[in-house]
């Protein structure tokens with residue numbers, strides 16, 4: 112009898128230790144207390160800002176999805192400042208939310224605050240943008256687009272468009288926010304593909320911070336400093352739309368005198384493509400809310416999720432934009 116009791120006690124101890132290990136790791140499952148009722152969950156979301164049509168659509172989709180799921184969402188807008196996002200994340204940690212999700216404004220500088228979330232046992236989900244950290248245990252999953260692939264798709268269109276050209280093609284690039292994953296990766300993917308044709312040259316490249324006003328301002332300056340621009344590659348629709356204003360103000364015809372390629376496919380961009388002012392758009396979907404809710408429900412149930420979930424996306428020509436516009440959700 113004594114022997115039996117000691118076997119049972121040893122088994123209980125082992126189970127206890129196993130329990131500690133799973134609640135103290137990177138947070139890839141629900142905390143030690145087991146699943147909560149979905150209606151009791153609280154999630155903190157630290158958004159980048161409201162810099163573009165894409166971001167507005169992304170915010171709305173996330174807020175709608177959480178409301179529909181009956182999960183409380185604490186939402187903050189960092190106005191494109193990393194320090195504001197860090198403050199928001201710290202405040203979510205202090206409030207003891209169940210999960211934190213955020214779209215990092217820039218790639219670097221997150222390790223300290225993410226370690227604080229980890230120490231507090233709060234799982235973090237990256238949405239839309241990645242962080243550049245060696246420690247992948249600091250977040251459970253990264254849900255969002257493959258920005259390098261988006262840059263490659265834009266580059267491929269340019270490569271095809273000018274395949275027969277024997278003259279130099281002068282390209283200007285309107286970059287997204289300096290240090291942001293989509294700005295870095297879209298430039299990289301594009302450069303890699305256009306390198307196949309030595310006539311294709313990026314003659315100027317400057318940040319417009321993903322805003323319409325920024326795109327307009329940078330384009331105005333480029334039209335003055337670059338005598339012969341053939342094509343604008345804008346890292347998002349908003350900067351492309353700003354560039355259209357600058358090109359028209361300079362007495363030129365966007366889409367004809369200067370071709371324009373952008374990324375996002377939000378409503379205003381698609382309308383400009385349908386109108387022939389933009390020539391090609393690579394889609395970047397802002398509709399991440401439902402997938403984020405699914406991730407949180409899975410984790411809450413004690414399940415595991417993929418460390419990288421890539422959003423499915425397409426591209427649009429003028430004809431495709433005309434066809435897609437009536438049903439476009441954003």
Ligand code: AHR
Pocket residue numbers: 162163164165166239240293321346347348349374375395
């Ligand atoms: O991170 C996604 C990018 O951020 C979108 O392409 C851009 O419009 C936004 O501001």
